[in-house]
Amino acid sequence: MALRIMSILVIEDDPKTGDYLKKGLRESGYAVDLARTGTDGLHMALEHAYDLVVLDVMLPGIDGWEIMRTLRARRDLPVIFLTARDHVNDRIHGLELGADDYLVKPFSFIELVLRIRTLLRRGVVREAEVFEFADLKLDVLRRKVTRQGVEIVLTNKEFLLLHLLVKRQGEALSRTLIAAEVWDMNFDSDTNVVDVAIKRLRAKVDQPFDKKLVHTVRSIGYTFGEGA
CATH class of the missing domain: 1.10.10.10 (Winged helix-like DNA-binding domain superfamily/Winged helix DNA-binding domain)
Incomplete structure (x- = not known):
């Protein structure tokens, strides 16, 4: 029986970063969809059964914070914030909203893939804060x-x-x-x-x-x- 390909939704408005992530994650063996606005990203995340979401914070339409709030109210799937917002309070805020991980740009693609593999391997397991x-x-x-x-x-x-x-x-x-x-x-x-x-x-x-x-x-x- 063939193994199911894990699917990832990338919500990223920067064209260069979005295309890079889509190409790199596909080459790493994942099925990848790319949303370039927060509005489109939230709609896709709620309508399709993705295994994981890679989410920027500063997005047109709806920002990443609001997307995270809505997802946690309606879905339970792993989410990694990938953002240039590197202040410790931003990281705390993202994790308090329910994100499973928080990675700051500029980032190592290899590190991102390793974090994705870790989350997909363990599933959604949230430790007490x-x-x-x-x-x-x-x-x-x-x-x-x-x-x-x-x-x-x-x-x-x-x-x-x-x-x-x-x-x-x-x-x-x-x-x-x-x-x-x-x-x-x-x-x-x-x-x-x-x-x-x-x-x-x-x-x-x-x-x-x-x-x-x-x-x-x-x-x-x-x-x-x-x-x-």
Whole structure:
């Protein structure tokens, strides 16, 4: 049985960029339609069963923000913003509207294809944007952590570590798993990089507060919750 060709809708008003994307994605094995206005793009996205949409923000007719709002209200399909708007607030806004990814122009075509493949492989899986547990709140998009309303300043790795613990709360996570997820590496069992990072995280997240949330699981690793 022949494999189904995945279909992509590109909504891009710049003629050169639109033609480049259409040609390149077709050569990468996808069926591609191109809309050059926001009005046409929204109509096509709602009328046809595309597997993914590549969406610009600044478009004639209807802008990308409005297209994203409408799609999320009526359809559930992967959307990648591809735009020259590179301010962090624009990225946050796009992701808050429900986009699955946000890539800034000028962009690497190879990177775009890899992101498209990742989204199509995993399907539409939206992770929570805000986690709340006990008196702790973790905002993924804004990279902000608070306890009892007090903001806690974390390094990038500390934030990633806490994010992993919180989203897997109640699970006993091994040091090997934590190292692979947070540092993207395998390490020798004698290496204490995870233990050192946990100690620093506890000093910020647990030590100033009565209720402790990060716990050691003997002979395994660590867990997040209200009890050991």
